[in-house]
Amino acid sequence: MPKQMNGPKRDPAIQNELNDSLKEEVKAFLSDDDKLHLFDDLTKVNPVNTATVLKCLQARYTVDVFYTNAGCSLVAVNPFQPVxxxxxxxxxxxxHAALRPQELKPHIFTVAEQTYRNVGSQIEPINQSIIVSGESGAGKTWTSRCLMKFYATVAASSASPKSNETVERIEKRVLDSNPVMEAFGNACTLRNNNSSRFGKYIQLQLNRSQHLTSASIQTFLLEKTRVAYQAPHERNFHIFYQITKGATKDERLEWNLPEGANFFWLPNSERTLEEDCFEVTREAMFHLGIDSSTQNNIFKILAGLLHLGNIQFSDSVDESQPCEPEDNAKGFVETTANLLKVSVEELLETLRIRTITAGKQQHVFKKPCSRRECETRRDCLAKVLYAKLFDWLVSVINGSICADSPVWTNFIGLLDVYGFESFPENNLEQLCINYANEKLQQHFVAHYLKAQQEDYAAEGLEWSFINYQDNQSCLDLIEGSPVSIFSLLNEECRLNRSSNASQFQTRIENALSPNQCISRDKFSKKPNFVVSHYAGKVCYQVEGMVEKNKDPVPLELLQLLKNSQDCLLQKFFPMTEKSQNDTKTQNRTTVVTVVSKFKGSLESLMQILHSTAPHYIRCIKPNADCKAMTFKKEEVMLPRCPYLSIAY
Structure with a gap:
């Protein structure tokens, strides 16, 4: 190991002199405009700081060079146009054929080929992972898609004629999983027309001959709330627009989707996006083994959800009486029931009547819901149904591309995780997403430091640390023990009481104020807390956060879906002996919260990443408006990488 030396504290006067000297160096470096685009590795930039790195990336972008090395990672700047x-x-x-691909121009194919050769070398760790990160709209989904195409191409080229047919079949199915996952899991947001609203880790599995034999997909944290709520100027999942725009005349009649129909859960449908192509999704589903009849069944259920969203209720004059659907909503009740194959009466009762079990004798009472409660139950029904459909699709895809473990020996993993998010209003979804990005940032920094130490040791150099931004305090704030934001959220859920946003904000402040990463927006009238993430501060609204963490699903809603005569819904919600029992078990069941499940799945993912050789691709969005070939330095969210803050 190289010898670690602690840097001495500098006199303020000397520090000022060094700062002035650095400014002169930066000025001198930036004055040589004609050569900046030639820097293919940001670690060669001298001095290394935000200004010089951004200027180099901009210079390369201007001459249509979108990839630049940055030490052990690759920076990819989104051109926002086909190249x-x-x-x-x-x-x-x-x-793939190059003797030394690292000597070619920086490219995602360099990273892909390196991982492919690493597997072939059988040097530990044999399994590889590529972590594709960046803010929303930076090009992560496109990058992952191109990486999958690369592996499918090179694996097929190395296969023998006998095995080539199998490789091509797996290749086709792996690639066809992309449009299906994007149709059901992506949506148009303020930042990105094709934003992934879930995270996925794809394992491309290779045999001893390095042929692509199978694959598997692990997903986490689907933003199912989007089905029933879309922020202003955003859209629902792509698939809803695909069926309303691409259905045939006969399908429109069967699914009750007349042209020009208005649906509350289908905002901004007048916009036409590349992602609205229905035929691409249908063809991909067919190649994955989802036949026409099953597809029709799926789209009928989705149409039922759109009609469900149009069921609005009026306030009840008498609290002892259930709310009535508004006059123009009664037709939507019947259509929803027909499409989901449930009875109209049971659908209405489930949405409007709450079942309460109380006392030692477990007496059952029925209580009419308020208008707001009716709408909450309606939204909950849509979310639980869509989440089940999505999970089922993932299992079908995995069934069509997987193989028994004896068939494959090693894998290359691709992690396409949602980017760091900061919207005008942020809640539990953004907290979980940004928590995942914090974990990945920590993983990156740890790997980078290890790689640097190994380089220094190989060269026999002495080295010393200077201060750099460590995000452990932020992670402690979110997930730490004994007290953190997650633990306080879970405690509120266990107490099983109606949540008060102002009181919960006070609890967070009192318990976590010693941590410098938390504060509050004092100018906001809404209860909130602000977290200082590695990528910047984000203000989170407290209202509704505890309820989202509980993610409660009333048993009556599940029973409604179990009683459906639809063959697909019967698969999603099987009628078991246990489900036919009364509601006693619900009261004894331990609440498994959203953050607990997400933290568990993320920890499993991190274990996989730690067991593999990691490679990093940092995608960068060159402007906030997604305009082609436009680089605005003031709008670029440059990753806070160690090469900007650690002395060489």
Missing amino acids: CRLYSSELMNEY
Whole structure:
């Protein structure tokens, strides 16, 4: 190991002199405009700081160079327009055939080929992972798609004629999983027309001959709330727009989707996006083994959800009487019931009547819901149904691309995780997403430091740390023990009482104020807390956060779906002996919260990443408006990477 030396504290006067000297160096470096685009590795920039790095990236972007090395990672700047020459099969084969691909121009294919060769070398750790990160709209989904295409292409090229048919079949199915997952899991947001609203880790599994034999997909934290709520200027999941725009005349009649119909859960449908293409999704589903009849069944259920969203209720004059659907909503009740194959009476009762079990004798009472409660139950029904449909689709995809473990020996994993998010209003979803990004940032920093130490040791150099931004305090704030935001959220859920946003804000402040990463927006009238993340401060609204963490599903809603005569819903919600019992078990069941489940799945993912050799691709969004070939330095969220803050 190299010798670690602690840097001495500097005199303020000397520090000021160094700062002035650095400014002169930066000025001198930036004055040589003609050569800035030639820096293909940001670690070669001298001095290394935000200004010089951004200027180099901008200079390269201006001459249509979108990839730049940054030590052990690759920076990819989104061009926001097709650049076909960069992703052709010929270029893939060029990187695959090169003796030293790292000597070619920086590219995602360099990273892909390196991982492929690492598996072939059988040097521990054999399994590889590529972590694709960046803010929403930076190009992570496109990058993952191109990486999958690369592996499918090179694996097929190395296969023998006998095994080539199997490889091509798996290749086709792996690639067809993309449009299906994007249709059901992506949506248009303020930042990105094709934003992934879930995280996924794809394992591409290779045999001893390095042929692609199978794959598996692990997903986490689908933003199911989007089904029933879309922020202003945003849209629902792509698939809803695909069926309303792409259905045939006969399908419109069967699914009750007349042209020009208005649905509350289908905002901004007048916008036409590339992602609205229905035929691409249908064809991909067919190749994955989902036949026409099953597809029709799926789309009928989705149409039922759109009609469900149009069921609005009026306030009841008498609290002892259930709320009535508004006059123009009664037709939607019947249509929803027909499409989901449930009875109209049971649907109405489930949405309007709450079942309460109380006392030692477990007496059952029925209580009419308020208008707001009716709408909450309606939204809950949509969310639980869509989440089940999504999980089922993932299992079908895995069934079509997986193989028994004896068939494959090693894997290359692709992690496409949602980017860091900060919207005008942020809640539990954004907290979980940004928590995941904090964990990945910590993983990156730890790996980078290890790689640097190994380089210094190989060269026999002495080295010393200077201060750099460590995000452990932020992680302690969110997930730490004994007290953290997550633990306080879970405690509120266990207490099983009506949540008060102002009181919960006070609890957070009192318990976590010693942590410097938390504060509050004192100018906001809404209860909130602000977390200082590695990528910037985010203000989270407290209202509704505890309820979202509980994610309660009334048993009556589940029973309604179990009673459906639809063959697909019967698969999603099987009628078991246990489900036919009364509601006694619900009261004894331990509440498994959203953050607990997400933390558990993220910990499992991190264990996989720690067991593999990691590679990093940092995607960067060059402007906030997603305009082609426009680089605005003031709008670029540059990753706070160690190469900007650790002395060499």
